[in-house]
Structure formats: C-alpha cells, structure tokens
Amino acid sequence: MKDKxxxxxxxxxxxxxxxxxxxxxxxxxxxxxxxxxxxxxxSCGDIRREISLDKDGTFHFDGIDAEFExxxxxxxxxxxxxxxxxxxKTGFIGSxxxxxxxxxxxxxxxxxxxxxxxxxxx
Amino acid sequence: MKKTQYIAVMGIMLALASALQFLESLIPLPLPLGxxxxxxxxxxxxxxxxxxxxxxxxIAVLKSCFVxxxxxxxxxxxxxxxxxxxxVVMGAVFAIQRRKENGTGILLMSALGGVSHNLGQLAAxxxxxxxxxxxxxxxxxxxSGIISGIFTGFIFKLILPFLYKNKDG
Numbered sequence: 336m337k338d339k340x341x342x343x344x345x346x347x348x349x350x351x352x353x354x355x356x357x358x359x360x361x362x363x364x365x366x367x368x369x370x371x372x373x374x375x376x377x378s379c380g381d382i383r384r385e386i387s388l389d390k391d392g393t394f395h396f397d398g399i400d401a402e403f404e405x406x407x408x409x410x411x412x413x414x415x416x417x418x419x420x421x422x423x424k425t426g427f428i429g430s431x432x433x434x435x436x437x438x439x440x441x442x443x444x445x446x447x448x449x450x451x452x453x454x455x456x457x
Numbered sequence: 458m459k460k461t462q463y464i465a466v467m468g469i470m471l472a473l474a475s476a477l478q479f480l481e482s483l484i485p486l487p488l489p490l491g492x493x494x495x496x497x498x499x500x501x502x503x504x505x506x507x508x509x510x511x512x513x514x515x516i517a518v519l520k521s522c523f524v525x526x527x528x529x530x531x532x533x534x535x536x537x538x539x540x541x542x543x544x545v546v547m548g549a550v551f552a553i554q555r556r557k558e559n560g561t562g563i564l565l566m567s568a569l570g571g572v573s574h575n576l577g578q579l580a581a582x583x584x585x586x587x588x589x590x591x592x593x594x595x596x597x598x599x600x601s602g603i604i605s606g607i608f609t610g611f612i613f614k615l616i617l618p619f620l621y622k623n624k625d626g
Contacts, residue, residue: 339560347565361596421491433593437582442590
C-alpha cells in the first residue's frame, strides 16, 4: 500500500511557525541585558564556586575538570576534558545564560549580584 | 515481504543509521550545544513509513546501543531518550495524519521529530546533571530541532519515490 505524503500544508506551517516564534521570543527575553554587576556560579557535583565578572583573568578550581576565562564581564570554559567540547563551543556567556557540560557535570550560570542566586539556579 | 527479507533490510537500515550518525559526529559544525543535522532520522522516517512504528523504534534503540558500544553510557542515555521520544512523536504524527485523506505532512513530522529529539536529550541531561539549569537551552534546541527537522524532511521527500518503488521490496 502506498501511503500519501505531502511536504507541508498551511495549517502545518502555522504550527511550526508558532513554535519557532515562541522559541525566538524566549531567547530575546532571556538575553535582555542586565547592567548590574554579574557573578558566575560554577557548580560541579557538590562543589560550588562563585566568581565576580568584574575582573578579567583565567581561573581553575580544585575538583572541577575545566578552566574558565573571564573577559569583559563574560565567562567561558577554555579547556574541558570531555570528547565533545560542547561547553567550549558555547563560548562566552553573559547575563542570564548558562554553560552546561554533561560528561563532567559542570554548570556555569551568570546571575546578577542583586538577584537571588538560589532562585536562578533552583 | 518475507521475514528473511525484512531482517536483511532492517540490518541494512540499522547500519545506515549508525554510519550516518557516526559520520556526522566526525564533522564538527561551528554551532553551540553540539547541534547536528540528524541525518540518521531520515533512516528512521523511512523505516517508519515502510515498516511501521515498532520497526522504527527498534532502529532507534539499536542505534543508541551502537552509541553505547562506541562512546559511553552517558552518550547512550542521551541518545536513547532523544531517539525514542522522537520516534514516538513522529509515529504519532504519522498515525494521526494517515487517517485523513491528505496523508502525512513530511515537514511537520520531521520538524516535530527534530524538536522532540532535542527535548528528549535535554530531559536526559537534566536528569544526569540533577539540575533544572539545563532548561535554559530549551529555546535554542527547539529552533535547531525545527531547522534540522526541515532539512532532513526535504531529504526524506527526495528518497520517498524509491521507498515504494518495488511491489514487495
């Protein structure tokens, strides 16, 4: 039996379009710049470190299998031991953004100093 | 189709899906979050259209077993949750739309398949990390899922004529 196929119908295009627009709107909202001083919260299992993003430099923490670089109020992971390097490719992140490394269980979240960190992480 | 023929074709399909997935992992795209085109979903869609849901699910799970053998348990968990959710969603779209006269909308099926694959992986990542922080990747993964789904949908459209070429094969 030959099944019938078509590429796309208007109603289907609308469904896809709505999902796309919602996703773009979500990105726009989360990327709204926050001018308050930023702090990066780095978690790896039970280890938790915070760095202020005021000063540039490179950082390493015992027990966390990666290095971090802070520049112009943004942070990135510069070297990771995982094979995929997805965290490195994420590049610099600023306010409201996150880097996640699944193999090494590392998360980096940038939060404004004035906002509650627990609310942002939880 | 004879049973032996079915087993042989499924074996070829599994090899094709695994090979496409592996080749894709060798080509790094300059995109964040390891975003990929998801070429192996073309094979999954072909199996779904030709042999039905159970066969497509089999391919998806066995493909993830190949990931387990070549990479890691973490990669397997990510792969199987994305793969299975994607097959379930594409199977549902296929089954619902096939009841109507107009038939299956390829791009809707593949785009929703792409999105659900990424959502499944995201859910797996959240469980592995024990953190809801992963959900901040949601919008980007929804968009990339749609784009890669549309891309693979177009390729699926191209191979469709060959899928039903033979009466029994």
